[in-house]
Amino acid sequence: MLTVRGRAALAAGAAARWASRVTGRGAGAMIGGLVAMTLDRSVLRQLGQGRRTAIVTGTNGKSTTTRMIAAALAPLGPVASNTEGANMDAGLVSALAANRDAGLAALEVDEMHVPHVSDAVSPSVIVLLNLSRDQLDRVGEINHIERTLRAGLARHPDAVIVANCDDVLMTSAAYDNPDVVWVAAGGTWANDSVSCPRSGEVIVRDGRDWYSTGTDFKRPSPQWWFDETHIHGPDGLSVPMELALPGTVNRGNATQAVAAAVALGADPVAAVAAVSTVDEVAGRYRTVQVGPRHTARVLLAKNPAGWQEALSMVDRTGAGVVIAVNGQVPDGEDLSWLWDVRFEDFSGVQVVAAGERGTDLAVRLGYADVEHTLVHDTISAIKSCPPGHVEVIANYTAFLQLNRRLS
Secondary structure, eight states, X not given: OOOHHHHHHHHHHHXXXXXXXXXXXXXXXXXHHHHHHHHOTTHHHHHHTTOEEEEEEOSSOHHHHHHHXXXXXXXXXXXXXXXXXXXXXXXXXXXXXXTTTOSEEEEEOOGGGHHHHHHHHOOSEXXXXXXXXXXXXXXXXXXXXXXXXXXXXXXXXXXXXXXXXXXXXXXXXXXTOSSXXXXXXXXXXXXXXXXXXTTOOBEEEETTEEEETXXXXXXXXXXXXXXXXXXXOGGGOEEEOOOSSOSHHHHHHHHHHHHHHHHTTOOHHHHHHHHTTXXXXXXXXXXXXXXXXXEEEEEEOOSHHHHHHHHHHOOTTSSEXXXXXXXXXGGOSOOGGGGGSOGXXXXXXXXXXXXXXXXXXXXXXXXXXXXXXXXXXXXXXXXXXXXXXXXXXXXXXXXXXXXXXXX
């Protein structure tokens, strides 16, 4: 039940959101929540009451997995979800306020916000995807994030934790909880988990298995996993899974989404069918016409692990590849991570460097011996390619800017 003050705060937030939209300043997902929270700091807790909520967190894949969970839960009833990707408190308030009658919620939440958001909404399920370096100038080292998550999860022993057992750091965060559903969701990036987050000992890898030397901390046996054609689950469950989204990483996201939805009461076969229909997530993966001579598919990559996955999805047989990089606050202003991305894999591919920090990228491509040109404006960079299909990979604000222009 909302208090009188809570209702007044949400009304003011709705007015601010409307004003933001009609004046063309933005979608209003943040300003509406900020106004409501300023007037009533307990509004998130009030909006979270009486719902069965799934929280999704991790460095990469939050938006996609949340979208898939919302799709899988839809047959059970209305689902509130922050589909616009605003994953801090204000965005969560806006998402829940927009669908107050929904008994279910699927919320992507910034890693550092999970503990206090969980305290507010008492989630039924918490999904842990992966942890890797991202915006060190904002959130700090990932071992600090893991410890923060671990402490936050310990305050919610009744929640079901759906955790990626292929990710050492997320496994550590979930390891002590009484109710964990382990998912082999994959993860090819291991550079940030060479040592045990609990003991500092070396992590030894043997195929998909891993263990910490000198301790009993090791990869748990998964209850859910996937292969090239099926998703597999408890009690011999095996369901064909053909996704609309590309890449092995999205098969892992889908597997965690199905496991989370099933934990909330969804039928597994129906859940697999639902996640398979997701074909676009806030502009990601969509193909658009750019002028009369080009089509472009837009991929988002924000950090070394995400770039590695995005680069594996790129179709290198088209007319060209455009890589757009900004260095604004939401991206992380320190772009030293460019040197951790294996751009050498683009040897033999003509690349156009773009974005506000296109020059930094061009230097990195030069050291990688990748043929490239520099065109700072991303639309112009696409049009500079020969006629045909262009693959575009952009980091966060470059992606947002491009989507606004394409829309």
